[in-house]
Amino acid sequence: MPKVVFRIPAPALFAAGAAAVCATPVAWAAPGLQALYLLPAAFAWWVVRNRTTVDDERIVARGTFGERVVAWSDLKAIKVVPKGWLSAVLADGSLVRLPAVRAAHLPMLAQVSGGRVADPTAAATDRDAEDGDDGPDPGATPPPVESGT
Template sequence: MTVPQVPSKLVFRIPATAVLGALLFAVTATPFAWAAPGLFVIYLVPIAAIAWVLRVRTVADRERLVARTLFGRHVVPWSELRAFRVSERSWVRAVAEDGKELPLPNVRTRHLPALSLISGGRLDDPTEAPAEDAAAEDTAPEPEHATVPATPAEPEPAETASAKPAE
């Protein structure tokens, strides 16, 4: 059995090919942008989209978690994080020791095992079943209607096992 290799850094971001969609929007908006004076501001939409795709990300390494937004950056060491919180839409937030929540751009619930692994065990994987629940399931009492013997039955001696024909 092979032990999984722990990466030194994880980056969660939108694929760079999304820039192509913004460029396509810019090309198709060209006739509209030059139709009247002042409509060229429509080009701000693809520029903002490109900046968003290239800037917004979450980077996790062994020491800290960095969440970059369009206009800011939040750096939090793993030691200052208490847990992850998952919203109804599967967005993940990091909960700091003081109770503040830090949104983690582009991180989803499927990424939580990787974040738990790179944190070095400082934060538990919430998708993993707790150990005490698994142990409780193993020792659960059997239903009363089960007819499983507690000890295996011993075979009867040979002379009593075979029936003698009645004469």
């Protein structure tokens, strides 16, 4: 059973460490300012906690304070936001944000899903091989992936 975990890259924790180091002179300038250390700690918690785990049975979207499990049978489509995280569109129309999953991850998501999510890059490659040209086919049926703004 293949399983993929999409995470925020670990080097983002360096930003939390750098913020803690930079806050030190201010944090010790007066009593009570040590609370400034809570900001880099909260950012580190966010980096470590946010992730999406995908296997052939379900999607587990884990946020900062909770998680949502979505079975593949409950999934209607995947909403693609060009510069953001993808969202799962459920059968009832509600959205579940998939932390750390971006449009570039669609091929891997399609592979793990077992064909439940269409791979837009494979569809383009198949059309190009069929047509013998390098351009997109304007009359082709788009994959079942929603695009959002």
